[in-house]
Amino acid sequence: MADFKEISADAPAGAKLLNWVDNRFPASKMFKEHLSEYYAPKNLNIWYVFGALSLLVLVIQIVTGIFLTMNYKPDAALAFGSVEYIMRDVSWGWLIRYMHSTGASAFFIVVYLHMFRGLIYGSYRKPRELVWVFGCAIFLTLMAEAFMGYLLPWGQMSYWGAQVIVNLFAAIPFVGPDLALLIRGDYVVGDATLNRFFAFHVIAVPLVLLGLVVAHIIALHEVGSNNPDGVEIKAKRDASGKPLDGIAFHPFYTVHDIFAVSVFLLVFSAVVFFAPEAGGYFLEYNNFIPADPLKTPSHIAPVWYFTPYYSMLRAITTEMMYVLVLCVALAAVLAVTKGGLNSLFKGVVAVGAVLLCLVMLNIDAKFWGVVVMGGAVIILFFLPWLDNSPVKSIRHRPSWNKWLYALFVVNFLVLGYLGIKPPSPINERVSQLGTLFYFGFFLLMPWWSRLGSFKPVPDRVTFTAH
Numbered sequence: 157m158a159d160f161k162e163i164s165a166d167a168p169a170g171a172k173l174l175n176w177v178d179n180r181f182p183a184s185k186m187f188k189e190h191l192s193e194y195y196a197p198k199n200l201n202i203w204y205v206f207g208a209l210s211l212l213v214l215v216i217q218i219v220t221g222i223f224l225t226m227n228y229k230p231d232a233a234l235a236f237g238s239v240e241y242i243m244r245d246v247s248w249g250w251l252i253r254y255m256h257s258t259g260a261s262a263f264f265i266v267v268y269l270h271m272f273r274g275l276i277y278g279s280y281r282k283p284r285e286l287v288w289v290f291g292c293a294i295f296l297t298l299m300a301e302a303f304m305g306y307l308l309p310w311g312q313m314s315y316w317g318a319q320v321i322v323n324l325f326a327a328i329p330f331v332g333p334d335l336a337l338l339i340r341g342d343y344v345v346g347d348a349t350l351n352r353f354f355a356f357h358v359i360a361v362p363l364v365l366l367g368l369v370v371a372h373i374i375a376l377h378e379v380g381s382n383n384p385d386g387v388e389i390k391a392k393r394d395a396s397g398k399p400l401d402g403i404a405f406h407p408f409y410t411v412h413d414i415f416a417v418s419v420f421l422l423v424f425s426a427v428v429f430f431a432p433e434a435g436g437y438f439l440e441y442n443n444f445i446p447a448d449p450l451k452t453p454s455h456i457a458p459v460w461y462f463t464p465y466y467s468m469l470r471a472i473t474t475e476m477m478y479v480l481v482l483c484v485a486l487a488a489v490l491a492v493t494k495g496g497l498n499s500l501f502k503g504v505v506a507v508g509a510v511l512l513c514l515v516m517l518n519i520d521a522k523f524w525g526v527v528v529m530g531g532a533v534i535i536l537f538f539l540p541w542l543d544n545s546p547v548k549s550i551r552h553r554p555s556w557n558k559w560l561y562a563l564f565v566v567n568f569l570v571l572g573y574l575g576i577k578p579p580s581p582i583n584e585r586v587s588q589l590g591t592l593f594y595f596g597f598f599l600l601m602p603w604w605s606r607l608g609s610f611k612p613v614p615d616r617v618t619f620t621a622h
Contacts (some may be wrong), residue, residue, distance in 0.1 A: 187406075190377055195402030196409055199619040203277070204381075206415035212417055213263045214369065218362065220256040228308070230354035232347035235310035238448045254432040260302055261438045262424060264461035267295060275539075276561055278548030279382040280416070286466035287379065290372040295367045299533070304357040307350065307404040311443030316355075316456045319345045324469070324529075325524040344449065382459045385617045386548030392616065401617045433576060437473035437576075455578045463575025464568055465529045468594065470579060471587040473523035479592070480524070481513045487599075528591065535598050542598055545605040547613055554608030562599075567593050 163175040178184050227246055229238040242249035271291070274280055280288035307318040309401065322345060326336040341348030380390055389399040403409075431441040437460045442453050458466050488509030492502045516601075550557055571590045574583050 173312045179544075190373075191406035191410070192404055194405045195389070195399050196381045196405050197387075197389050197617055198401055198403045198408075199383050199385060200409065200412075201282050201384055201418075202382070203269075203273040205413055206266045206273060208413040209266040209416060210263070210270055210376075211369070211418050212420070213259050213266060214365075216255060216259045217263065220259065221362075221459055222258055223252050225358055230309065232307070232350050232447075235308065235350060235487070239309050251428070254428045255584045257439055258428050258432055258434075260305065261434070261459075261461065262420075262427075263298065264302070266420075267298065267494045268461075271295065271536075272565070274382075276550045277382055277384055278386055278543070278545070278550075280540045281382075281386075281543065282380045282540070284376075284382060287372060287375045289369055289539055290375055290538055292533075294365065294368045294372060295536070296318065296533055297361060297368060301357060301361045301365060302461065304353040304361065307345075307353045308352065308357065309443055310447045312447055312451075312453055313438075313440045313442040313456070315345060315447035315449070317451055317458050318349065321458070322349070324522070324526050327520060327526055329519060329523065332523075347448075381588055382548070383617055384549055384551060386552065387617050389615060389617065401619070403489070457576050460572065460576065463573070464571040465532050465575075467571040467575035467587045468532050468591045469525040469529040470575070471584065471591040472521050472528050473584065473588075474521045476588050477516060477521050477524060479484065479588070481516050483592075484509055484513055484516070487597060496529050528595075532594060535595070539601075540599070542601040543605050544602050547610050549613075552611040552613050554610065556608065560604075564593075564597050 160177060160179045163172060166182070167175075174184065215309065224242065227238060227242050227249065229235055239253070242253050243252075246252075274288065274291070301317075303321065307314050322336055322339050326332040326340060328335060339349075339352075340346070341352050380388070383389070387401070389401040392400045394400055427434065427438075433441070457463065488505055493503050545553060547553060549559065567590050571587060571594070574590070576585055576588045
C-alpha cells in the first residue's frame with residue numbers, strides 16, 4: 157500500500173481535499189514540476205507567447221468542433237444544408253461556426269510565428285532536437301486536420317480543392333491510383349470520402365495531435381526553454397539548485413501569457429464579429445455555393461495556409477525538371493570534388509546521382525511536384541542537423557543572417573500569394589525561383605551557417621527589466 161501523506165486535523169477543508177487528491181494523484185507535484193518550480197529564462201520576449209496561444213486556439217477548436225458536430229450531417233446530400241442550418245437556425249450557431257473557421261486560420265498564424273521564433277533563436281539546436289521534431293510532427297498533423305476539415309462544409313471550393321489534392325496521390329508511380337482510391341473510398345470525391353474525412357477530422361487526427369502536444373511539452377520541460385541569447389540557464393545554479401538566470405514560470409510567465417491571450421482574444425473577436433471571411437481568405441466565397449460535381453470553378457486554390465506549398469507544387473513543370481536535374485548534378489560534382497570523400501564513396505555518389513537524374517527525367521513532373529510539396533514540410537524535421545553554426549541565436553550570428561532570414565520570410569509570403577492567384581507565365585517563373593530559394597535555404601545551410609564572424613555568446617543571459 158502506498159505511503160499516504162498525513163495532514164493536521166485542524167487544516168482548512170481545502171487543504172484536506174488537496175491532500176486527499178495528492179495521495180491518489182500527483183496534482184501538486186505536476187503543478188510544481190511544470191509551473192511553479194519550472195524555471196524559465198528571465199529574458200523571454202514577446203516571441204515566446206505563441207506557444208501558449210497555439211494551445212489556446214487548440215482548445216477553441218476542440219470546444220467549437222464538439223458543438224458543431226451536434227448539428228452537422230456527414231452526408232453528401234445533407235452536409236451543406238446542415239452547415240446552413242447551424243448558421244441560420246441553431247442558437248448562436250453562426251458564432252460557433254465562425255469561431256471554428258477563424259480559429260483554423262488563427263491556428264496556422266500562431267504556429268507559423270512560433271516556428272519562426274524557433275528558427276531565428278535556434279530553438280531546434282542541441283539539446284532540443286526532439287522538441288523541434290515533435291513540433292514539426294504537430295505542424296504536419298495540423299495540416300492533415302485542416303485539409304480534412306476543409307472538405308466538410310461541402311461547398312464548391314471544399315469539393316474541388318479536395319478533388320485536386322486527392323488526385324495528386326494518383327501521380328505516385330505504381331501505387332498512386334490505388335492509393336487515391338483508398339483515400340477517396342470511391343472513384344470520385346463523394347459521400348464515402350466525406351464520411352472518412354469526418355471520422356479522421358473529429359476523432360483520429362485530434363487524438364494524434366493531442367498526444368504530440370503533450371509529448372512536445374514534456375520534452376520541452378525536460379530540457380528547459382531556450383531564450384533569445386541561446387544561453388543554457390541550467391549551467392549556472394545557486395546553492396539550492398535554482399538556475400541563476402531562471403524565474404518560476406508561474407506566476408511570472410503565466411501573467412505574461414495572460415496578457416498576450418487578452419490581446420489575441422480582442423483581435424480574434426474583432427475578426428469573428430466583423431470580418432469572419434477576411435475578404436475571402438479565411439472563408440472563400442465559392443464555399444458559400446453548394447458542391448456541384450458538374451460545375452468546375454474557374455480557379456481552384458486551397459485555403460491560404462496551404463498556398464505556399466501549393467505554389468511549389470505548381471512550380472514543378474517539365475522544363476523545371478531540367479533545372480532540378482542540373483542542381484542534382486552540380487551537388488554531386490561538389491560532393492565528389494570538395495566533400496573529402498574516399499574513392500569508394502565518390503563512386504557511389506556519382507553513380508547515385510546519374511541514376512537519380514535518369515529517374516527524374518523519366519517520371520512525370522506531376523509526381524515530382526507532389527514530392528517537392530511534401531519535401532517542403534519534411535525538410536523542416538532535419539533542421540537541427542542542417543545548421544552548423546557555432547552559435548544558436550541570430551543575435552550572435554553575422555548581421556547578414558538577418559537579411560537572409562528576412563528574405564526567406566518574404567519568399568514564403570510571395571509563394572503563398574502566388575498560390576492563390578491563377579496560373580500565368582510570370583507567376584510560374586517567380587514561383588520556380590521561390591521554390592529553388594526555399595530548398596536552397598535549407599540544403600545549403602550546412603555551408604552558409606558557418607560563414608562570417610560570430611559575436612561572443614555571454615555566460616549569462618542579457619536582461620533589462622521593463
